[in-house]
Amino acid sequence: MIRIVAQSVVKDDKREEYIQLAKELIEKSKQEQGCISYGLFQDINNPSIITFIEDWEDQNAIDLHNKTEHFKRIVPLFADLRVSKGDVNLYREV
């Protein structure tokens, strides 16, 4: 299992747009083979920090995810809604 934590700082006036796009991405991604879970989380102390936390069976599932229509269409749209490039970490449980 690989857990992805992808944190972004989203522009204040773009937050609702970001969340709506993220929810579409999540809904479609959850239907993919190899997707164990895919959630969107907002920082309690700073609502501009919005983070995807995703569990995938293996790297192959992530590679296929990155080639889907919904990923290739929606993820580039996030760029203009963020304050800066996001931070992405891929983790294995210790």
Add this chain to the structure above:
Amino acid sequence: MIRIVAQSVVKDDKREEYIQLAKELIEKSKQEQGCISYGLFQDINNPSIITFIEDWEDQNAIDLHNKTEHFKRIVPLFADLRVSKGDVNLYREV
């Protein structure tokens, strides 16, 4: 439910010590009331990045966790094992 993501960059020669202490903290924390899950994750691309990801029922459970003997004893020991102060985010699912 509140999800905590606590990311640290750990000194190379302190990594094993950090992981052993973290595992003791996790084992004891998982027995607490209100702890849904508590895991330790290592970045696939940078093994110095080590992150706790924890799910708690509510803020009260976190407040009680922060007062436990194991939390108050082990967490201060992490300070000397890190390159810098860690990043902690408390999240709610959107």
